Amino acid sequence: MVENRLDTTFSALADPTRRGMLASLALGEKSIGELAEPFAMTFAGASKHVKVLEDAGLIARRKEGRTHLISIEAKPLEEAERWLRQWEKFWVGRLDRLEAAIKANKRKKENPNG
Amino acid sequence: MVENRLDTTFSALADPTRRGMLASLALGEKSIGELAEPFAMTFAGASKHVKVLEDAGLIARRKEGRTHLISIEAKPLEEAERWLRQWEKFWVGRLDRLEAAIKANKRKKENPNG
DNA sequence: ACGAAATTCAACTAATCGGTTGACAATTGG
């Protein structure tokens, strides 16, 4: 189990409950209970999801009395985004550019002095 | 099993073999055999990974004789990237950039033809 | 027509996942 950073990031993000928790955390620190609340799920279930996010480095945990306060830790998100951005050429430019080139070539053939 | 598009995209990307296959496909169309070659894995194993990528809409398959030619299909990658970009404020610019965006939006409202 | 090549499919295994329940530990308020 070599476990790349992108592995754990992407697999943490693959679950809608966990993405929902991140969305909730975007509004600020939350306790585990507050994170669990919108989901039809036991406390322990939510706790497990939080642990997955934590192991992926996507959140930080700060204990205050008996409650755990969770906040977003963005570094892995940034890395994942950088990785995805690498593919941008496959949806931007490429087809457009190809199409433009074809059209340009057609114009040139039809009107070589245009 | 409601299966959001982001679910399948992220879980397809969570596996290093599949990310490797995508990287290989960035260089152009490849057969299943060519995709399998760099990985210590049976043909059938590679075939399964390709099917996962296909089910996630990340690749297209074109049959030519007995070989299947695989190419990248970028739309889901783009969606995933857009989703991740949503978090940019958590690692970059932060307040600065948010403030700039708000100001830009304000200018637009005040002077829609500017 | 025959054998090799490219690929899928079905069946199996071991590991992991998302979820539950019940017991446990720490902290708080009365």
Add this chain to the structure above:
DNA sequence: CCAATTGTCAACCGATTAGTTGAATTTCGT
């Protein structure tokens, strides 16, 4: 001190995953 609150942990369950093997299918080259 006692009871409630906040959370974890361990054990379990059913479904899914990544991989294998072996057989089947289609196509190619001769």
